[in-house]
Amino acid sequence: MPYNQITATGTIAPGHDPVGPTGKEIRDLIETTLNSDGFTFSWSARRHQPYEGTLDTGASIINLYIYAWRIGNGGRANLPSEKRIQIQQGVDNVGFLRPITATNKTLLLGVYDSPSGTPIFAAWDATANATHTQKSCQVQVEDLQAAITENIHQCTDSRGNIIYTFLPDSLGDYIDLVSAGNTFVFPVGTTGTLVAKVKAATLPTRKKRTIKSTQKVLQQIQNLSSTEKEVITKQRVGQGLFKDLLINKYHGKCALCGIKTEQMLIGSHIKSWKDSSDAEKLDENNGLLLCAHHDALFDKHLISFEDTGNLIVSTTLNASEQAELHISAIPPITVTPGMKPYLADHRSKLK
Numbered sequence: 167m168p169y170n171q172i173t174a175t176g177t178i179a180p181g182h183d184p185v186g187p188t189g190k191e192i193r194d195l196i197e198t199t200l201n202s203d204g205f206t207f208s209w210s211a212r213r214h215q216p217y218e219g220t221l222d223t224g225a226s227i228i229n230l231y232i233y234a235w236r237i238g239n240g241g242r243a244n245l246p247s248e249k250r251i252q253i254q255q256g257v258d259n260v261g262f263l264r265p266i267t268a269t270n271k272t273l274l275l276g277v278y279d280s281p282s283g284t285p286i287f288a289a290w291d292a293t294a295n296a297t298h299t300q301k302s303c304q305v306q307v308e309d310l311q312a313a314i315t316e317n318i319h320q321c322t323d324s325r326g327n328i329i330y331t332f333l334p335d336s337l338g339d340y341i342d343l344v345s346a347g348n349t350f351v352f353p354v355g356t357t358g359t360l361v362a363k364v365k366a367a368t369l370p371t372r373k374k375r376t377i378k379s380t381q382k383v384l385q386q387i388q389n390l391s392s393t394e395k396e397v398i399t400k401q402r403v404g405q406g407l408f409k410d411l412l413i414n415k416y417h418g419k420c421a422l423c424g425i426k427t428e429q430m431l432i433g434s435h436i437k438s439w440k441d442s443s444d445a446e447k448l449d450e451n452n453g454l455l456l457c458a459h460h461d462a463l464f465d466k467h468l469i470s471f472e473d474t475g476n477l478i479v480s481t482t483l484n485a486s487e488q489a490e491l492h493i494s495a496i497p498p499i500t501v502t503p504g505m506k507p508y509l510a511d512h513r514s515k516l517k
């Protein structure tokens with residue numbers, strides 16, 4: 167049966183239903199997404215649906231009941247673009263019946279394992295599904311696709327209930343901002359949709375959350391040595407927003423050799439992390455996207471760059487070492503005005 171799917175390039179064409187994700191993969195996705203995005207999330211119960219967890223947004227603690235299933239084909243041949251989650255019979259519906267407040271929320275989620283690269287969430291109105299019994303919730307594949315370009319997209323189901331589709335990056339803001347009925351209650355004097363609110367909130371609030379959660383981690387590891395602290399906090403920042411900013415700036419490639427394998431890439435600080443202010447820690451001018459090899463050379467101050475972008479090599483590396491490390495293959499870099507103060511700091515530490 168030719169049901170429409172999102173393709174690897176983000177278009178829509180008839181194709182195979184994605185196999186995943188499994189329940190465990192969905193739970194892991196929720197957990198890692200929220201924690202890498204500057205929120206602090208932990209599960210308190212995850213054996214049966216609804217899963218339960220606690221989300222620290224930086225401003226408040228939200229208790230969560232989470233229902234989540236894979237999004238698959240709708241199964242109606244005359245509606246080839248229809249996708250759905252199937253709410254399983256026997257699922258405890260206590261969460262659906264729970265009042266949704268600022269600090270207690272129920273989520274009804276589906277995850278489409280999109281071949282385009284990033285899983286796509288759909289979120290339905292939990293309150294409208296409070297009397298579920300073997301019920302399915304529908305979403306159109308075109309509305310899932312819209313999340314790829316819009317990050318978060320609003321649409322409605324056949325009963326007129328609001329659905330949001332979004333990329334994992336918007337999950338935390340969705341949770342933070344949504345209220346009963348899958349809508350958002352705006353403070354007096356503001357207008358706009360939840361979509362606009364999430365988009366507006368994302369970058370500045372992510373920066374604040376990242377700084378806050380980094381400080382929290384630092385507090386938690388006070389007993390470790392200063393070197394261990396630096397490694398752990400650098401990893402935490404490096405894995406999150408800072409790396410995302412640099413992936414965007416350098417189009418997902420090592421600035422020196424073009425390696426594109428994301429697991430090999432590191433958001434490398436020019437002025438060292440421990441010497442940077444909070445704002446500098448997340449300033450994309452203070453970073454290069456580098457592969458592990460080039461990050462090690464740069465981070466250990468064995469190479470640096472002039473303001474013209476030309477390479478400088480530490481005199482501690484002899485000719486045979488330089489040959490082994492393929493130093494001569496390193497091209498000049500593009501230096502923008504904002505990078506110059508950071509590069510001056512880096513050069514001052516060249517070995």
Ligand SMILES: [Zn+2]
Pocket residue numbers: 420421422423424425456457458459460
């Ligand atoms: Zn490289």
